Amino acid sequence: MILEACVGNLKEATNAQQLGAHQIELCDRLDLDGTSPSLSTIGEVCEHLDIPIKIIVNPNPYNYVYTPTDIEKILLYINQVNKYSVEGIVFGALTSDGHPDLSAIEQIYNNTSLPITFHKAIDTSKNLQQSTKMLLDQGLIKFILTSGGKKTAEEGIDELLKLKNIVEKSSISLIAAGSITSHNLPLLHSKLNLSHYHGKKVVGNLN
Numbered sequence: 001m002i003l004e005a006c007v008g009n010l011k012e013a014t015n016a017q018q019l020g021a022h023q024i025e026l027c028d029r030l031d032l033d034g035t036s037p038s039l040s041t042i043g044e045v046c047e048h049l050d051i052p053i054k055i056i057v058n059p060n061p062y063n064y065v066y067t068p069t070d071i072e073k074i075l076l077y078i079n080q081v082n083k084y085s086v087e088g089i090v091f092g093a094l095t096s097d098g099h100p101d102l103s104a105i106e107q108i109y110n111n112t113s114l115p116i117t118f119h120k121a122i123d124t125s126k127n128l129q130q131s132t133k134m135l136l137d138q139g140l141i142k143f144i145l146t147s148g149g150k151k152t153a154e155e156g157i158d159e160l161l162k163l164k165n166i167v168e169k170s171s172i173s174l175i176a177a178g179s180i181t182s183h184n185l186p187l188l189h190s191k192l193n194l195s196h197y198h199g200k201k202v203v204g205n206l207n
Helices: 010-018 039-048 068-081 102-109 120-124 128-138 157-167 185-192
Strands: 002-007 023-026 053-056 088-090 116-118 143-146 173-176 196-199
Touching: 002 010, 010 023, 010 039, 023 039, 039 053, 039 068, 068 102, 102 116, 102 128, 120 128, 120 143, 128 143, 128 157, 143 157, 157 173, 157 185, 185 196
Parallel strands: 002 023, 002 196, 023 053, 053 088, 088 116, 116 143, 143 173, 173 196
Antiparallel strands: none
16 A cells, blocks of 8 residues: 655655655645645755655645636646656646536646646535546546545545445546544555555654
């Protein structure tokens, strides 16, 4: 299984690597569920880490409905991110009626060669299973980060299993998230048997 640590700075990133994380998602403002990190932080972390680094692209915390102007700014940011040695970007966009914004995703896809993870915006979509099928049909997303529409992965186990069934044998992999720690991971894995797990404490306390 791949353990992805969610980190907010260089110290947490290096601690995650030392504790055995296989990759990290680099964010700013984890207190706001993670916003886009500064380019200077990206450069600093890339310089010191040996494991894969994914960058969250989330300029507006808790608001995943983006205007054309927002998308222009996001594309400018991604063009800068493309210059660093990172392994992927984490992005999610919804339409005003609560479905994945396929147009926005296509624009992002066309402006980067990096694999895209659709983040937990999907948990606030109108219909989680339908949204997953829409992303699957579009075929541009590599991963979906989700807690099954619940606050925690433990609460969302039943829905996560349904989503797992939907993406099975497809090009999309689920990344389970939502208060996953090194303590509850064995129980979650015994029930979900997924290939990827994500959390701020998935490999232990990073502070």
